[in-house]
Amino acid sequence: MIRDPYQDVWVRFHSLSESKRYAEDESEYTVVLERYNTVLDELFAGADVYVITPLWTTEAEFLATSEERDRMRPRRDR
Template identity: 95%
Template sequence: MSGDGQADLTELWHQHWPHCPPVGYKIRDPYRDVWVRFHSLPESKRYPEDESEYTVVLERYNTVLDELFAGADVYVITPTWTTEAEVPSVKPGTGYWQSLLVEDDPDPEFRTYCHLSAARRPWQRGCVDDLLRGTADDKVAGILITDTRMQRIHHPYDGGADVFLTTSDERDQMRDRHADWLSSHPSGL
């Protein structure tokens, strides 16, 4: 990704999500008014144990992703977590976007950096199933999938997905469509 592309993504992020960095677990608190969490399996089961459960997990992830992004391009943002400020080599097909100091500590061994890459691709159901399956198995973490204007975010995690929409009304409509995928916990977690 060129320097201009990096700056454009950063500007888009700051326009829509100015109160936090593009780190999935940090978005929920400042944006609770547009946030909803969906669980990946019935009864809030966290991890799939067989292929039938992986089918349910991928179906739920892809149903929400289709509702958010069908017919559009998306950015798939992948983090690489390190204790080094130096940018690690990135996977082919991804473009380095930015690095963030996520945990600042006086001891350099305890500092945590998040190096973000962003790949633009047309959304097609199943096009990120490898990442989603890795997320379901807790082998991949911190993925963000967003439209190219960065107005809507899908942040899968092992056990479900946090979804951030443009308005609380839009959030409520999506939440109501998939009410049986919600947590029974009052906080929505």
């Protein structure tokens, strides 16, 4: 929902080697945290930062909260 309306500023960083998506042990979690902190330090030093975190839910829960989801959906015309 965010990538399309903000495609001019959208970026994705691969956190682990070989585009691996999820850390499986403490050493990989350490690598991910170090890489995230490096990127954030370089991109946002001295600036306001907005952090977006995923919310995992079932389809039924997602549909039940559609009014709130729509209210919070980013819009370019705001």
